[in-house]
Amino acid sequence: MQARYQHAPIVPEELNATIETMLNHRSVRAYSDEALKPDTLELLVAAAQSASTSSNLQTWSVVAVQDPARKERLSQMAGNQEHIRRCPLFLVWVADLSRLKTLGVKHGVAHAGLTYLEAFLVATIDSALAAQNAAVAAESMGLGVVYIGGMRNQPEQVAKELGLPEYAFATFGMCVGYPDPLKPAVVKPRLSQSAVLHREVYDASALEAAAQNYNATMSDFYTMQAMKNSGPWDLHSLNRLRGPESLAGRDRLVEALNNLGFELK
């Protein structure tokens, strides 16, 4: 709790091992040479499948990549991220409407609902809930993970590399491996709860103070960790969203999704 918020830690009486696992989350980008234990992948997928799924439609898939050459190519597609190459297991989480599409065609029943933004959103959310269960399960086993949004930089190329059918979209990737003890990752502080938790109705009045405090917290954090300080959190964040040129190719996501069979109407 102290590491997550720096200021104003809460020490609730209901803390348990599961919640401690979550509070201890840190993005792990450096892995030891230790191989994964047998059945790890199947257990991660069982945890993932245990997450809620909209109307039990189960509109997600996961592609487990371990082949070095394929990881290398996916790493390039994600802006040359070294940790994709290095992790023993790279999971690509897929918003997958292709199963229902295939079954609809097989049964000869209408399935035009699949072409609406709503269906894409259901699949995207399904894939995220599943992935987060897998992430927590992995961490509960002593593994480290990091999400890879860069899978969206070149959606068609990623789909081709993984042989995805139409109506399937790689939402994000996830590197999995045992953390390198020589390069430990740290818990990153977050905005104070006053900025994200609203009671009864949305209340933006705490935002300005919370953002200022958080800028200071993150500046102290980077100094303490001897990490590169990329300037105040708010300005740094805004710089990533300044315009289409800052989106690493993702400004053409609508076009890419249409190319993959989605219509998003």
Place this chain on the structure above:
Amino acid sequence: MQARYQHAPIVPEELNATIETMLNHRSVRAYSDEALKPDTLELLVAAAQSASTSSNLQTWSVVAVQDPARKERLSQMAGNQEHIRRCPLFLVWVADLSRLKTLGVKHGVAHAGLTYLEAFLVATIDSALAAQNAAVAAESMGLGVVYIGGMRNQPEQVAKELGLPEYAFATFGMCVGYPDPLKPAVVKPRLSQSAVLHREVYDASALEAAAQNYNATMSDFYTMQAMKNSGPWDLHSLNRLRGPESLAGRDRLVEALNNLGFELK
């Protein structure tokens, strides 16, 4: 494991309390009168904030609703779902780009990237990862939850009810409460892993057998639980997506999002 898959259970050596909590997930729609313990909400939010967030942008919020009149109105908006009225705590998870929008305006810096589908997707995924951590945290404390996709039936009305600013969208709701011991929920089986887990490349060849097996599994499950059997899983699922008229108002999601400030270009 047995309950989750019915057929072909796996009993891995690495099972732990956290993974058992996840495997035991069931959607809980009936609650006891027991009040939540102090600090429960803050602990759920701390777990939620500990989830990964794209580039640390933290583009989500949560609105905690306990007022009976507000829960009643939200229940109506979600297609009159009784459990929203009955749960002691209703969490509405929000894809929230409004914080960055506000900070961009305050600092006078460019933030046109916020109007792309990519930014909306980042916020939607952020909200889902956060919510899933809260769900698992709640279950680890003995609480039950159920996700409410019906928050997307009438996005503008929900936004108005919760006082959401522009660039904020209620992704889904979540009922939280102690399960009613007289109305226990059960673990729902899922598709076999052969349908959702792909190795190296996507492989659709197992789909047909997996869907047939799952239709049979679900039919047995409904009989065993004395629950209403709504027909084979695949046909029932497809019926929810047969066309715009089956989407409970969500066929106009693009229009609703534009009304809420998003542009999705």
